[in-house]
Amino acid sequence: MSSGGHHAHPPKQPDIEDGPYSWHMALTDAVADLLLAKGVITGEELRRTLETIDAATPARGARLVARAWCDPAFRTRLLEDVNAAAAELGIDAGAIPILAVENTPELHNVIVCTLCSCYPRYLLGAAPDWYKSRAYRSRVVREPRAVLAEFGLELPDHVRIEVHDSTAELRYMVLPLRPPGSEGLAEEALAALVTRDCLIGTAVPRVPAES
Ligand code: FE
Numbered sequence: 001m002s003s004g005g006h007h008a009h010p011p012k013q014p015d016i017e018d019g020p021y022s023w024h025m026a027l028t029d030a031v032a033d034l035l036l037a038k039g040v041i042t043g044e045e046l047r048r049t050l051e052t053i054d055a056a057t058p059a060r061g062a063r064l065v066a067r068a069w070c071d072p073a074f075r076t077r078l079l080e081d082v083n084a085a086a087a088e089l090g091i092d093a094g095a096i097p098i099l100a101v102e103n104t105p106e107l108h109n110v111i112v113c114t115l116c117s118c119y120p121r122y123l124l125g126a127a128p129d130w131y132k133s134r135a136y137r138s139r140v141v142r143e144p145r146a147v148l149a150e151f152g153l154e155l156p157d158h159v160r161i162e163v164h165d166s167t168a169e170l171r172y173m174v175l176p177l178r179p180p181g182s183e184g185l186a187e188e189a190l191a192a193l194v195t196r197d198c199l200i201g202t203a204v205p206r207v208p209a210e211s
Contacts, residue, residue: 062194094122102175110201118166151202174201181207
């Protein structure tokens with residue numbers, strides 16, 4: 001099956017295919033070919049998994065946050081075990097453990113993968129390009145306050161910033177603070193306030209000013 005450079009697995013992402021074919025891409029393709037050739041996985045299973053990952057959007061993470069804001073017992077369970085809490089809502093958070101880091105009035109959390117691009121894809125969908133950039137990965141650790149300001153997030157001096165470095169074994173999501181002015185909102189409306197960047201920590205949820 002791996003002969004002649006034939007690939008039984010689905011085509012790679014176009015944006016990746018347009019770049020140079022790197023050592024890591026060759027390794028990924030070779031491993032995929034081997035797993036298929038040895039019958040460890042089928043092409044159908046591989047396709048289904050890729051579709052599951054591609055179907056994930058930040059709306060999943062937002063649902064967890066909104067439920068945590070409305071249900072203190074769920075919030076406790078989410079902080080203990082994100083993957084199990086997600087399963088309660090019928091959300092498959094994947095096999096890699098995800099830890100929720102909770103913002104407080106004194107503490108702001110932001111996530112990064114300094115090594116590569118580890119990201120809770122099952123909860124948030126594909127990582128934005130800037131998350132994978134060398135600039136973000138290196139700078140957010142050294143000067144988080146300046147980087148967040150560039151995202152338009154100016155934090156008061158008394159708010160401490162913690163940067164969490166994701167790995168292949170542990171991923172993070174930020175549990176943001178429920179914003180002022182959201183007291184009367186139902187869970188679904190609350191979830192709409194929680195953007196992808198709120199879950200990464202480069203933004204905080206805000207209630208839009210009434211026009
Ligand atoms: Fe990584």
